[in-house]
Amino acid sequence: EAGVTQSPTHLIKTRGQQVTLRCSPISGHTSVYWYQQALGLGLQFLLWYDEGEERNRGNFPPRFSGRQFPNYSSELNVNALELEDSALYLCASSSGFTTEGDQPQHFGDGTRLSIL
Amino acid sequence: TQLLEQSPQFLSIQEGENLTVYCNSSSVFSSLQWYRQEPGEGPVLLVTVVTGGEVKKLKRLTFQFGDARKDSSLHITAAQTGDTGLYLCAGVGSGYALNFGKGTSLLVTP
Numbered sequence: 001e002a003g004v005t006q007s008p009t010h011l012i013k014t015r016g017q018q019v020t021l022r023c024s025p026i027s028g029h030t031s032v033y034w035y036q037q038a039l040g041l042g043l044q045f046l047l048w049y050d051e052g053e054e055r056n057r058g059n060f061p062p063r064f065s066g067r068q069f070p071n072y073s074s075e076l077n078v079n080a081l082e083l084e085d086s087a088l089y090l091c092a093s094s095s096g097f098t099t100e101g102d103q104p105q106h107f108g109d110g111t112r113l114s115i116l
Numbered sequence: 117t118q119l120l121e122q123s124p125q126f127l128s129i130q131e132g133e134n135l136t137v138y139c140n141s142s143s144v145f146s147s148l149q150w151y152r153q154e155p156g157e158g159p160v161l162l163v164t165v166v167t168g169g170e171v172k173k174l175k176r177l178t179f180q181f182g183d184a185r186k187d188s189s190l191h192i193t194a195a196q197t198g199d200t201g202l203y204l205c206a207g208v209g210s211g212y213a214l215n216f217g218k219g220t221s222l223l224v225t226p
Contacts, residue, residue: 004158033213033214035214035216040218041218042204042216042217042218042219043159043204043206043214043216044216045213045214045215048213056213058213090158090159092158092214104149104161104164105161105214106161107151107158107159107160108158109156109157109158110157110158
């Protein structure tokens, strides 16, 4: 079974530019989560998509947005890039959630975004 | 946001030694998950603990969930160089997103 795949693996951008990151979940998984892992800050939740809808977002500005397609793949868009956006962006997928919300999330290897 | 504090932040030990890392919160979690992340890779789920007081073993790794479901520990017996990595605990927060601690970076040397 193929795992979560993310593209590209590395990306270099300059301040003010826009970027789109892509994620393909494990087959059969309907939920996709995006996290930012910046140096010294740990993994922080960005966005959650399920069945094509945005279900929740973390404490990030509106220039972070995304969408989920009918095949459950997802894009993360970041506009007006700032230096502090440099981070590893991780995508995770799960097969949904129980009433306790503890369905395990399976992570991709991330996209390393560097802002110059 | 429910905060998870992990300690120690860094740990360097020799092969064969035992170690324990901790994950603490002031909030109650319905479950806690432990992940290991190696450089250049995404986190990989090790275990989920659900019941207060629960103990789970994964070979040389022992995970415990506190009775009040606010804290957890990971104990590694006879560490090996292959155990090197970043150990992350995570609790399910609102909207089913995971709240992660900042992790414990473990280095096991020969």
